[in-house]
């Protein structure tokens with residue numbers, strides 16, 4: 026599979042690492058106007074670095090656009106003359122609707138949007154995907170690509186903004202929870218390295234319990250809350266201080282912001 030990543034910045038590099046980690050491409054083109062910071066990828070025999078988006082498109086089948094939304098329209102204008110019926114276009118640009126892409130390159134193209142997160146670099150992304158009408162025929166292909174780098178969910182485009190908040194911004198939200206837990210552990214006596222190790226693996230275990238058993242968080246909470254014990258004491262204090270409420274309010278604030286900045 027010949028894949029091009031147009032715009033290899035934070036997310037593009039994470040996707041590139043994920044693809045290389047999963048042996049998911051025969052040839053991987055990485056584009057950027059200034060390719061100098063992509064030098065670490067030169068060691069891979071199947072990776073080609075270029076600032077020529079048109080060359081990357083012509084020599085690839087799957088084109089993943091990972092540029093800022095404000096750059097996407099111009100890039101689509103530049104490459105549209107090089108598109109053929111083999112090409113599958115997958116945009117990660119937050120808030121850039123499929124109909125805007127169709128208006129530039131034509132609605133007959135296979136056009137999909139994917140919303141991964143930076144955990145794609147370690148094969149653990151939660152990636153939501155939607156497609157235009159022709160692109161539905163390439164949904165299985167897109168899911169197969171992203172399934173190799175984590176978990177995927179096909180959604181309707183109207184939910185892409187919400188998916189961006191929960192999954193892409195969500196990495197930052199979870200990092201802050203892990204950091205806070207680490208700070209608590211340091212206060213209780215662990216050194217910083219130990220504290221982070223405890224926080225990260227407990228977080229991983231909590232997610233693993235839900236993923237493997239498909240149980241509800243409250244069912245798992247019930248198993249560790251001894252009546253009059255320390256867990257319920259801590260949980261109730263967290264809720265008195267607004268833990269759930271602040272998380273929900275933060276998610277809604279993030280969603281309101283993304284709806285203000287979307288390119289519709």
Ligand SMILES: NC(=O)C1=CN([C@@H]2O[C@H](COP(=O)(O)OP(=O)(O)OC[C@H]3O[C@@H](n4cnc5c(N)ncnc54)[C@H](OP(=O)(O)O)[C@@H]3O)[C@@H](O)[C@H]2O)C=CC1
Pocket residue numbers: 031032033034035036037056057058059060078091092093094096100117118119140141142143193194
């Ligand atoms: N960061 C995240 O976790 C997520 C981001 N997204 C979305 O992905 C997109 C990229 O985000 P992010 O990686 O953070 O952004 P970055 O700014 O880090 O990366 C974008 C890259 O595009 C390159 N670029 C700009 N213009 C061109 C061009 N004409 N041709 C080729 N490359 C170009 C830039 O490099 P140069 O200037 O050298 O060309 C830059 O490195 C955004 O649309 C964002 O909404 C989606 C999900 C998660």
Ligand SMILES: O=C(O)[C@@H]1CCC=N1
Pocket residue numbers: 119189193194
């Ligand atoms: O913060 C942002 O606006 C972008 C979109 C999702 C992740 N980063």
